Amino acid sequence: MHADALGEGGVCEVGDAKEPAEQPERYWRGMMGEMRALRLHEDGLRVEEIELPEPGPGEVLARVHAAAITRDELTWPTDRLPAIPSYELSGVVVDGGDEVVALTPFDRDGVAAEYAVVPTAVLAPKPPELTYGEAAALPMGALSAQQGLFVHGGLRPGERVLVTGASGGVGHLAAQLARHAGAEVVAEEPVDLVFDTAGADPLPRAGRVVTIAAEAPGATYFVVEPDGAQLAEALRAGLRPVIDSVFPLERAREAFERVAARGKRGKVVLDVAGG
Secondary structure (H helix, E strand, O other), X not given: OOHHHOOHHHOOOOOOOOOHXXXXXXXXXXXXXXXXXXXEEOOEEEEEEEEOOOOOOOEEEEEEEEEEEOOOHHHOOOOOOOEOOOOEEEEEEOOOOOEEEEEOOOOOOOOOEXXXXXXXXXXXXXXXXXXXXXXXXXXXXXXXXXXXXXXXXXXXXXXXXXXXXXXXXXXXXXXXXXXXXXXXXXXXXXXXXXXXXXXXXXXXXXXXXXXXXXXXXXXXXXXXXXXXXXXXXXXXXXXXXXEEXXXXXXXXXXXXXXXXXXXXXXXXXXXXXXX
């Protein structure tokens, strides 16, 4: 599929003025109730033609443009194979055309497919200044930073915060969010809040210590949770992601190898829509 086969904003609707032969393959598969999806099997990853999912109450069907992947995520769904990986998407709601981003729940199929069913509660508007690939690179890191700094850390304007791993996937977004909120991001004590994204040992001292790396005495440890309202709030800060590389869906094995490679810097993104 090529970008020039899509309508404005990458959307191809039934009412497009194109002749049938010009419609992208994904359009015709959708009309037939089918889609391409990356699925994890016991023997590895495969791109397959599968049935188009149907949204239930409180859900929407999204046309996926880009999906970001995370280190070790192929170990998460081993009790429910075959499974679709990736839990960060940017795309378009089929019914209405809204451009959206989301971190999706980890206990269900992911979004590395042409279409995905997504709970409305986890959706946030896609920032118009970002490409689909850039937007897909943000949800997990942005939400981890938002929840670590403000939900669990209670960061307030004027406070000093130390972010370990400040150049990493979550850390660089946490530094952006903290500065946007009027806090001072520093590299040494004394501080009001430590947000540990890198597994520092020992942890710097502070009145409040929050970590996403590992449980530690005196620290609040948490696992990020999908939340559309919190994601929207974080994105209003004008976050900019760092993207290491982009792969088409057919090269997903290479993409997951890159996620685990030494020297990777930034997110690895799957270009699902082809442009």
